[in-house]
Amino acid sequence: MESVAEAARGRKPEEVKSAARVLEVLELLGVQGARLSLAEMAAAMAVPKSSLHAILRTMEARKWVDLDPSGTRYGIGLKALLTGTAYLEGDDVTSLAGPVLDALAEETGEAVHLGRLDGTHVVYLAKRESRHALRMYSAVGRRLPAHATGLGKAVLSQFDPAEVQRRLDWPLERLTPSTVTDPDAFLAQLAETRLRGWAVDDGENSVDIRCVAVPLGGGQGMDAISCSAPKSRMDDARLEEVAQAVTEAAHSLSTLLKRLGQH
Amino acid sequence: MESVAEAARGRKPEEVKSAARVLEVLELLGVQGARLSLAEMAAAMAVPKSSLHAILRTMEARKWVDLDPSGTRYGIGLKALLTGTAYLEGDDVTSLAGPVLDALAEETGEAVHLGRLDGTHVVYLAKRESRHALRMYSAVGRRLPAHATGLGKAVLSQFDPAEVQRRLDWPLERLTPSTVTDPDAFLAQLAETRLRGWAVDDGENSVDIRCVAVPLGGGQGMDAISCSAPKSRMDDARLEEVAQAVTEAAHSLSTLLKRLGQH
DNA sequence: CAACGTCATTCGGTCTTCTGAACGGCCGAA
DNA sequence: TTCGGCCGTTCAGAAGACCGAATGACGTTG
Incomplete structure (x- = not known):
């Protein structure tokens, strides 16, 4: 059954939720050069902290996001640069x-x-x-x-x-x-x-x-x-x-x- | 319970599967400038076609991957460029x-x-x-x-x-x-x-x-x-x-x- | 010094996604 | 044409992710 919350946000059921969230994280960190905390991102994306936490962990392990020295603010990682410039080469x-x-x-x-x-x-x-x-x-x-x-x-x-x-x-x-x-x-x-x-x-x-x-x-x-x-x-x-x-x-x-x- | 297949591939259970796959798709399309078909990518990543299909649809809707005119080969999308260069600015x-x-x-x-x-x-x-x-x-x-x-x-x-x-x-x-x-x-x-x-x-x-x-x-x-x-x-x-x-x-x-x- | 705010993190039940096999469309070969 | 291969696509059962509340850790404020 499609939940009421999802329908209200206009999301199509054909989207894979965590896939969309990964991309949303990258876009969020991309538009503003600023670094954001998990809580800030969860608020901006209207997503539960606990769900986002697991996703960010996955992204961090692969260097798609970067954790600053204090370990509390996320930014875009190096892998994103590599992939982005590949668009130009292709x-x-x-x-x-x-x-x-x-x-x-x-x-x-x-x-x-x-x-x-x-x-x-x-x-x-x-x-x-x-x-x-x-x-x-x-x-x-x-x-x-x-x-x-x-x-x-x-x-x-x-x-x-x-x-x-x-x-x-x-x-x-x-x-x-x-x-x-x-x-x-x-x-x-x-x-x-x-x-x-x-x-x-x-x-x-x-x-x-x-x-x-x-x-x-x-x-x-x-x-x-x-x-x-x-x-x-x-x-x-x-x-x-x-x-x-x-x-x-x-x-x-x-x-x-x-x-x-x-x- | 952790499945035997996963343990064999050495994947940690802390990873979110579809999140990791989104990143893997981007990396795969990034390293080689070439465009790949769904089947080729599924083979390269050792992932079922059907699972990848849903993920690619999500990525395509958000312009993170690009479908060529024939509708059968995927490449990196424009959004990837935007995010990648943001790494440099930040x-x-x-x-x-x-x-x-x-x-x-x-x-x-x-x-x-x-x-x-x-x-x-x-x-x-x-x-x-x-x-x-x-x-x-x-x-x-x-x-x-x-x-x-x-x-x-x-x-x-x-x-x-x-x-x-x-x-x-x-x-x-x-x-x-x-x-x-x-x-x-x-x-x-x-x-x-x-x-x-x-x-x-x-x-x-x-x-x-x-x-x-x-x-x-x-x-x-x-x-x-x-x-x-x-x-x-x-x-x-x-x-x-x-x-x-x-x-x-x-x-x-x-x-x-x-x-x-x-x- | 203690209470608070904010932070990331954990946990089990529920709901979603993942899966593999089967399907229909398309093209080139026979 | 007919076949074979390859493409993307669909579906219902099985597996795993998602969620909200509770927790612990930290730094700051009264």
């Missing part, structure tokens, strides 16, 4: 992109990113640092709201407005004063992006950073590449120049991928 | 090391790594690329046998011979013709390293790559930093020069860490 797009990203970074001298749409957010899969001393912060694995990034808008521009409406969380979250949160304005930007072939982010997630992005894979992929720089190095003329370079890089990478897809 | 050493590694890479112009000993292997936690066109391959999250790397020998040199003997898998695996596999020779190298303060890897894991490494944290840490280059750019004189730079970087990073530890 991914065709990421492995093929290396040389193309190198070339684009070399050509523009600015930060270059490869990103993938995942739900409402964009995940960085690869990056190349700018040559300049003044750099933007970013990291592989990091997530940013799709609607406030060049990468996200580039991918979203491939969908029709109804699909976009369905995919995003409304209202759109504001990250900076420049973030576009008005639905009509946002969809208009996407239409413009689709015609032009490249997306622009003008300080919409980080004040002072401008970014140009182009989707990969001929209209059906979830990936895009971008080039970002501080406004001081990216006026309108430079933006167009960079857009050209990014477009060409995206095209050559898309060609490589197409060839791979055909074996 | 780690004091890695977060503090950034500027020090930047400076060392700038000074030497060569590839710089931060690594941590994990069992018999060393895991790369951070890297800085060389400026030169001829580069070595490496990636954060990648593991190499400790006995064949500068980083590994640097960390191991802090332990006494008995402890080293206990920690490594004997006989030592040979990766290149230069890999030191003789126990006495290896321990002698560690003794030398301890006296000198820095470890050398002379083509022991990759032919043609030389590497200098120094442990962090004053004799009890599991971390080390290193600088690697092709032999063509690293003769004996240059090696000593680089060793100086790495030693200084390690010292300044250790000081930062000590200060942090004391709040």
Whole structure:
């Protein structure tokens, strides 16, 4: 019999309870870099302490979680790192992109990113640092709201407005004063992006950073590449120049991928 | 009652079975970049297909594993990447090391790594690329046998011979013709390293790559930093020069860490 | 110094998951 | 086509995990 408590939380009976909990632990410890005690985690997950205790013991034995010296606070373990980076190595797009990203970074001298749409957010899969001393912060694995990034808008521009409406969380979250949160304005930007072939982010997630992005894979992929720089190095003329370079890089990478897809 | 089958496999009854299996799936998909079918995984893990099926369904629903278009081969999912990189952000050493590694890479112009000993292997936690066109391959999250790397020998040199003997898998695996596999020779190298303060890897894991490494944290840490280059750019004189730079970087990073530890 | 708060940990009954065999779908070979 | 192999999937009995309350250990506060 399905218990009332389970039904109320909307859990499907096809889920294996402790399996789901293991993943929930990893996600909980992953989103916040902070370390948590067993009791805190049990409260956050709405799970009995005693059940969680057995699971954490299993995870600790395999180094998937880490117990700090005091023996009372858990954090992500080393094994998680190994597995996470394996995602990148097993991914065709990421492995093929290396040389193309190198070339684009070399050509523009600015930060270059490869990103993938995942739900409402964009995940960085690869990056190349700018040559300049003044750099933007970013990291592989990091997530940013799709609607406030060049990468996200580039991918979203491939969908029709109804699909976009369905995919995003409304209202759109504001990250900076420049973030576009008005639905009509946002969809208009996407239409413009689709015609032009490249997306622009003008300080919409980080004040002072401008970014140009182009989707990969001929209209059906979830990936895009971008080039970002501080406004001081990216006026309108430079933006167009960079857009050209990014477009060409995206095209050559898309060609490589197409060839791979055909074996 | 503990079943005979379990006792034979040496599993401790304190482990939660499905929790351990979730982790085993992630590790299996992580080590080999390849995608596996349910049946293949069940065979590799010595687990019934039906049990694994339920677990994989749970993992798929949460995007921890990825089903390819044909719907028959599993790979690592995006959530794993997010969690894995979170290990780095939550780690004091890695977060503090950034500027020090930047400076060392700038000074030497060569590839710089931060690594941590994990069992018999060393895991790369951070890297800085060389400026030169001829580069070595490496990636954060990648593991190499400790006995064949500068980083590994640097960390191991802090332990006494008995402890080293206990920690490594004997006989030592040979990766290149230069890999030191003789126990006495290896321990002698560690003794030398301890006296000198820095470890050398002379083509022991990759032919043609030389590497200098120094442990962090004053004799009890599991971390080390290193600088690697092709032999063509690293003769004996240059090696000593680089060793100086790495030693200084390690010292300044250790000081930062000590200060942090004391709040 | 003692009482309290918080922490991880243990224990046995109940309920869930695990299991192995059987099923139906799919593809390539004969 | 028909067969054989391999795929993922289902099901009811058997085995093990889950749960809540009680416990012990620790550090802090009155």
